[in-house]
Amino acid sequence: MQKSIDQALSKLNWDDLRYFLEVARTQRASGAAKRLGVDYTTVARRIRVLEDALGTLLFDKSRSGGFTLTAEGQRLVAYADAMETTVQSACDQVANTSHALSGHVRVGSTEGFGCFFLAPQLAHFQAVHPNVAIDLLPVPHFVSLTKREADLAITIEKPDRGPYVCTKLCDYRLKLYATREYLARHEPVRSADDLPGHAFISYVDDLAFSSELLYLERTVPGATAALRSTSVIAQYFAALQGGGLAILPCFIAGQQPLLVPVLPDEVIVTRCFWLYCREDLRKLRRITALWDYLRAAAEGNRALLMGESGTINFIQG
CATH class of the missing domain: 1.10.10.10 (Winged helix-like DNA-binding domain superfamily/Winged helix DNA-binding domain)
Structure with missing residues (x-):
């Protein structure tokens, strides 16, 4: 033998x-x-x-x-x-004991957060650490850390098992948005009772990758989605064309002056993002640096994430 x-x-x-x-x-x-x-x-x-x-x-x-x-x-x-x-x-x-950070990191995230928040933040991080190569995967589904599809993941559901180090990254809010032109062409929305008579843009319920995304019916009972998509970015652009009302993350719609919140004190959805990685990767210096940077970026943009500001802030990497 x-x-x-x-x-x-x-x-x-x-x-x-x-x-x-x-x-x-x-x-x-x-x-x-x-x-x-x-x-x-x-x-x-x-x-x-x-x-x-x-x-x-x-x-x-x-x-x-x-x-x-x-x-x-x-x-x-x-x-x-x-x-x-x-x-x-x-x-x-x-x-790396006596040199600048280097290596490769792959970051998986939800589609909207990846495109509208992480991409600009990571560009600033990479400018400070040019020897760290970053792959950003903003996708409308979960990524697998077990299969090494990513090294770090940001998701709307906390992983319930696995050899992971996990922390709550931040809370964020979604509100109801529409263009001023849409609101001018349709019946006024003075209260939640007026909403069922309007067209909505939302998810394809049976294709949503998480039940956390199915907030339209819970938030606006009786609402009818005239246009549905598996992509929050598609919903965002449809809303920009005046296609209807859409519940969108404030970190996306809040940065767009053409969209205005509708019943901002009544229609509010609060969710959170989780940041996690495999235990055996957590102590790598490039992983630690990016982990800390993302937490600081989220903290420094609390107002944007919670719908209290339309301005994205950047921190030093």
Whole structure:
């Protein structure tokens, strides 16, 4: 047994584990190739070499299902992932002790917050730390930290399980908005009783990625959505065209002078964002710096997030 293990180790190219991890995370050789900056054939070849070295099949491969981990592959993932994190930590501690922050960080977030708040904030952070490469993923769904789709995540639901470090990032408010032109063309809105007679812009209920987004019916009983979208940004632009009333985050609509709040003291929805990352990444210097920066940026923009100001503020990175 020891001889067979030694033979496998002697044939093993440790760099092949990088390719293995990316395929395991994306479940596609083509997806792994894009993330690694190589072509499909290189990824497929490195996986075959790794399987030959270990003498076992790591993936079940099919055109429709892609690359699905076998039982042996699932066991290897845990070890390879731990090795990757250890190498990252070692490089971080050794290479950055006397130099500026460097490395790569991928940040996943909800779509609206990512585009309207995080993007400008991260641009300022990156200007101060030019050696830190940042990928921002503002998407209308949850990202998986387990699959390494992101290193940091900002979401509207607190993760209920997993090896994560999590903190509440901030509260934020949503209010009802419309253009002045829309309000001038339609029946006046003097109280909540007038709202059901108006057209609304909202989410596609059965496609919303979180029940936290289904606030229209709870906030305005009897409201009818004439235009629906899975994207809050699409709702924002539809509202800008005078397509109806929309419940929008204040950090989005509050920065746009063409939109005005409707019944601002009556129609208010309060939600919160959670910031979290994997425990094994939390102590990386670049992760710590960005984590602290995002918390400071949220604190420095409390007025914008809560609908008390239409101005975004920036802090020093």
